[in-house]
Amino acid sequence: MSNARIALVDVNNFYVSCERVFDPRLEGRPVVVLSNNDGCVVARSAEAKVLGIATGAPWFQIQGQAKAWGLVARSSNYELYGDLSARVMEVVGRFGTWQEVYSIDESFIGLMGDPAQLQAAGRDIRAAVMRHVGVPVCVGVASTKTLAKFANRIAKQNAGLDGVCALESMPGDHVAGIQARVPASGLWGVGERTSSRLKLMGIESIADLKAADPALIRKKFSVVLQRTVLELNGTQCIPHVEERVDKQQIMFSRSFSQPVTTVEGMEEVMAVYAQRGAARLNEEGMRASAMTVTAGTSRFAAGEGSFPAVTVRFDRPTSDPITFVRAAVAAIRHHAVAGASYLRAGVLFSGLEPASGTEVLDIFSTEASQADVGGVLGNVRNKFGSAAIGLGIGGFAQAPQWSMKREHSSPRYTTEWKELPVVRA
């Protein structure tokens, strides 16, 4: 049997750890990072978890106790997290025979060796990331991705392991004991819906699922859950994606700091959102053949609410912001309900293809004369900031009433010259 193994390396409480790199006063204190609009908790330090704060907890419900608890809240600062993420990935990648970046704070890498060597490699990775970036990571190593995720979880939950768990270095009956105790819902790929259906079949623990008949699981559920069963038994079924192929969707979606209740107001929102989405599409170098425009009232309000979702298809793929803005404004004009209290909106581009190369010029199209409007807008924004230029009613000089709230933000320490940290010696 080959000694090739898979490690899952992820950063503990990633967003909180990023905040702590540049503000060591947060060390040892309960810290949470909030979603856009400071709406709810998206990351918690260990100390905040001890206080019983849940992921997704609305900030307005916690805010009152924050002072008594000594709790620090930070608005999310994705520029900072994205930059530190790239640095973590680069350091971790040095240790692997291959690397798959799975999310902003985790990657799978290939490792070779016997259990003792794997355990040692895990410790080296931890030390290197701490030294070069300053954030703590945990490492789980096993023969499949599903088991590596499981090992990572063991590493996190057992302080004695010092953040590293090579599954095969643990006694087999010990592992089996944990799998018999931990519910199947604790596994990667098994969510709430699936686990409640599994329970009806008498499958409750990870051990139960591991012992289940893969063919039956496929029949009753899907090939996805069948792969989980096989991976629990040591058969690799989930392939590595070393280099992410081009994205299939690009989205721009935000909630507002205050409701928008008029159709004209929603047209204004969509003019801005379509441009923000178009800018993203442009950054990725893609064209879209369809755009879905969505809006929604509160999910928590009584009554039906209004959740329009309109897909607009284009004759041929385009990246032209003027086309997007026109289409988005028209779509929302026809589907928004006057008087409804909208709290969020978004645009989703799909049917993507690379914008380079085979651009077909259609002389009958209005686009031919508009040249590369998206590119021009992008260049201006890069030089002068995102508020510097905009189309039509999206060209505000000042942020409109409904724009996002970020009251507890940290500086963009690593991506903005003006916000570099100052060190005094």
Add this chain to the structure above:
DNA sequence: TCTGGGGTCCTAGGACCC
């Protein structure tokens, strides 16, 4: 008063074709 944002993959079912 106030509850995130951005993705992936799979499946079922409809449209269409021969």
Add this chain to the structure above:
DNA sequence: TCTGGGGTCCTAGGACCC
């Protein structure tokens, strides 16, 4: 009474993830 059957492509929606 009774109205083919199989293949492909596309899309909407479900479930899950971080």
